Amino acid sequence: xxxxxxxxxxxxxxxxxxxxxxxxxxxxxxxxxxxxxxxxxxxxxxxxxxxxxxxxxxxxxxxxxxxxxxxxxxxxxxxxxxxxxxxxxxxxxxxxxxxxxxxxxxxxxxxxxxxxxxxxxxxxxxxxxxxxxxxxxxxxxxxxxxxxxxxxxxxxxxxxxxxxxxxxxxxxxxxxxxxxxxxxxxxxxxxxxxxxxxxxxxxxxxxxxxxxxxxxxxxxxxxxxxxxxxxxxxxxxxxxxxxxxxxxxxxxxxxxxxxxxxxxxxxxxxxxxxxxxxxxxxxxxxxxxxxxxxxxxxxxxxxxxxxxxxxxxxxxxxxxxxxxxxxxxxxxxxxxxxxxxxxxxxxxxxxxxxxxxxxxxxxxxxxxxxxxxxxxxxxxxxxxxxxxxxxxxxxxxxxxxxxxxxxxxxxxxxxxxxxxxxxxxxxxxxxxxxxxxxxxxxxxxxxxxxxxxxxxxxxxxxxxxxxxxxxxxxxxxxxxxxxxxxxxx
Numbered sequence: 286x287x288x289x290x291x292x293x294x295x296x297x298x299x300x301x302x303x304x305x306x307x308x309x310x311x312x313x314x315x316x317x318x319x320x321x322x323x324x325x326x327x328x329x330x331x332x333x334x335x336x337x338x339x340x341x342x343x344x345x346x347x348x349x350x351x352x353x354x355x356x357x358x359x360x361x362x363x364x365x366x367x368x369x370x371x372x373x374x375x376x377x378x379x380x381x382x383x384x385x386x387x388x389x390x391x392x393x394x395x396x397x398x399x400x401x402x403x404x405x406x407x408x409x410x411x412x413x414x415x416x417x418x419x420x421x422x423x424x425x426x427x428x429x430x431x432x433x434x435x436x437x438x439x440x441x442x443x444x445x446x447x448x449x450x451x452x453x454x455x456x457x458x459x460x461x462x463x464x465x466x467x468x469x470x471x472x473x474x475x476x477x478x479x480x481x482x483x484x485x486x487x488x489x490x491x492x493x494x495x496x497x498x499x500x501x502x503x504x505x506x507x508x509x510x511x512x513x514x515x516x517x518x519x520x521x522x523x524x525x526x527x528x529x530x531x532x533x534x535x536x537x538x539x540x541x542x543x544x545x546x547x548x549x550x551x552x553x554x555x556x557x558x559x560x561x562x563x564x565x566x567x568x569x570x571x572x573x574x575x576x577x578x579x580x581x582x583x584x585x586x587x588x589x590x591x592x593x594x595x596x597x598x599x600x601x602x603x604x605x606x607x608x609x610x611x612x613x614x615x616x617x618x619x620x621x622x623x624x625x626x627x628x629x630x631x632x633x634x635x636x637x638x639x640x641x642x643x644x645x646x647x648x649x650x651x652x653x654x655x656x657x658x659x660x661x662x663x664x665x666x667x668x669x670x671x672x673x674x675x676x677x678x679x680x681x682x683x684x685x686x687x688x689x690x691x692x693x694x695x696x697x698x699x700x701x702x703x704x705x706x707x708x709x710x711x712x713x714x715x716x717x718x719x720x721x722x723x724x725x726x727x728x729x730x731x732x733x734x735x736x737x738x739x740x741x742x743x744x745x746x747x748x749x750x751x752x753x754x755x756x757x758x759x760x761x762x763x764x765x766x767x768x769x770x771x772x773x774x
Contacts, residue, residue: 296351298379299358301415306362309408310372319625321407322649324399325417327617328642331429331609335748336738338432338731339400340463341424342390343721345417346711349381352413381409382715386708388652390722391466391730393738394425395753397689398652398665400617402708407624414619422615423456424463429615430584430606431467432735436743437584439591442599444486445469446579447607460607466728469606470599481724488516488549488577500527504535508546512539516547516577519562524553529562533569540571547575547598555580556595563596577601583610588745620645635766646689647766648759653678656702662737663698664752665707669759676756678704686754691763696752 312318330337354362354376362368362376383405394400401417403410435443445464451457461477471484478485489507497503500522508515517535519528529548536546548566550558555578566574578590579601587600604610622645623631633647651670655663655678666686668676678684680703688694710718722730741749755763 296353297358298352298354298412301412305411305414307367309411310368312408313372313375318406318408320631321410321621322623322631323403323410323619324622325401325421325617325619326397326399327615328396329616330396331426331612331615332433334433335742335751336393336395337425338428338467339388339390339392339394339425340428340466341421342387344424345420346717348416348420349413352381352416354379380715381405381413383409384714385712387711388707389709389730391727391734393734395665395751397753398667399650399708418617418619422617424459426609426612426615427460427463427607428467430609431464431469432731433584433745434587434602434606435468437588437591437745438600443469444599444601445472445606446601446603448474450604451607462724464606465724466731468732489518491518491521494518494521501531501534504531508535508539512542512544515539516549518551519548520550520552524550524558525561529565533565533571536571536574537569545573547577549577549579551579556590556593559595559597575599581605584745622647623649633762633766637770646755646759646763648762652707653704654707655698655700655704658701660702660737661739664754666754666756667759668756669762676758685757687757687760689753689755691760691767
C-alpha cells in the first residue's frame with residue numbers, strides 16, 4: 286500500500302510544456318546550464334477564501350524521481366524535426382540531480398510566498414516546471430475546497446463521492462488523495478482506497494432499489510447482506526410517503542438484532558426532508574439511526590443547512606469538491622529568482638511586468654511563520670536565505686515587516702511565540718532527504734494547521750486577509766533592483 290500516495294505517476298519527462306524542451310535545447314547549444322534557483326508560489330487564494338492547503342508534494346517528489354526520457358520518447362522528439370541528435374543524446378541520461386526545499390504537505394499557505402524552492406542546473410530546473418505545477422496546483426485546489434467544506438460542516442463527517450465527475454482517471458485519483466488531506470473522512474473511489482489507504486465509503490444507488498420488486502424488499506435484501514453498514518437511500522420514489530417508512534420497517538428489524546443503520550437523501554429540500562425524516566425515525570424509537578445527505582452540495586449550502594439546524598450526520602460531496610466547483614484552477618506559478626554569474630556567484634533575478642502584481646520578489650528566500658504566545662499564526666515573512674549572513678527572525682524581537690509589493694505598507698510586531706522556518710529540504714543532489722510522512726499524518730497536519738489559524742481567516746464570506754510580508758533587507762533588495770531597472774529605461 287502506498288500510504289503517502291502517487292496517483293498515476295507519469296515517468297515520461299515528455300510531461301512538460303513544449304517550450305521547456307525548445308528552451309532546454311537552446312540552453313544546451315549555447316552552453317548555458319549554470320546554477321539557477323526557481324520558486325513555486327501562487328498569486329490569488331481560490332474561492333475568494335482566506336487560506337489554501339498545500340497538497341501534492343509527495344506525489345510530485347515521486348514523479349520527479351522517475352522523470353526521464355525513454356527511447357520511445359526520444360524517438361517521438363526526433364520525429365518532430367526540431368531537435369538535434371546530440372541534444373537527444375543529452376536527454377537520454379536526463380535525471381533531476383538538484384536540490385528542492387518545500388513547505389510540509391498539508392500546511393496552510395498564502396499568496397506570494399514560495400512553497401517550493403528548486404536549486405539545480407538551469408536545464409533540469411526548466412524541464413520539470415510543467416509536471417511540478419500540474420501536480421501541486423490541482424491537489425492544492427481540491428484540498429483547499431475540501432477544507433472549506435469540512436469547516437462549513439462544523440468539522441463533521443464528509444464522504445468524497447466525486448469519482449464519476451472528476452476530470453479523468455488521474456483527476457479522480459489525485460482528487461481523492463487531496464480531499465482526504467483536506468478533511469474528507471473517506472472516498473467512494475475504491476482504487477484510491479487501495480493505493481492510498483483511505484477509508485472507502487458508500488451506500489447504495491437508486492438502481493438497487495429499482496432492481497427489486499419494491500422498496501421494502503430492496504432495503505431488506507441490502508440489510509441482510511450488510512447488516513453492519515446499512516444505509517437506505519430513501520428518495521427513489523417518495524421520501525416521506527414511502528422511503529422513510531420502509532426504512533423504519535427494516536430498520537426496526539436491524540435494531541432488534543443489535544445493529545444500527547442510516548438513511549440517505551439525494552434530492553429535494555434537504556433541510557425539510559432531513560428534519561421530517563429525523564422526526565419519523567425518533568417517533569419510531571430509532572434515535573441512533575443516522576442521516577446522510579448528498580445532492581450537489583458545496584460549502585455554502587452546507588453552511589446554510591448547519592445554521593438552520595438540519596439534523597445531518599454525514600455529508601456526501603462530489604462534483605463541486607473534486608472539480609473545484611466554480612474555481613477552475615489554482616494560480617501557482619514557477620519563476621526564476623536567482624542565477625549564477627560568470628564568477629560563479631548566485632545573483633538575484635527579478636521579473637518586471639506592466640502588470641504590477643506579476644512583478645516577482647528576487648533572491649533566494651526562506652519563509653518564516655510568526656506565531657503569537659498562544660501558538661496562533663500571525664504572519665508569514667519572507668527573508669533572504671544567505672548562508673553567510675542569514676536574515677533571522679528571533680523570538681522576543683520587535684520587528685518591522687513590509688508588504689511584498691515594496692510599497693509603504695508595513696507593521697511592527699514583537700515575536701512573542703517564535704517563528705518557524707517553513708521551507709525544508711526534500712531532495713539533495715536528486716536524492717530524497719528528511720522524513721516522508723504518511724497520508725494520514727499529512728491529513729492530521731492540515732487539521733492542526735487550520736486550528737492555528739484565526740477564525741476570521743476561515744469564514745466563507747469576506748475573510749480577513751492574512752499578512753504575508755518581507756523583511757527590510759529583502760525589501761531593500763527589491764527596491765534596488767527596481768531602481769536599477771528603471772534607470773536603464
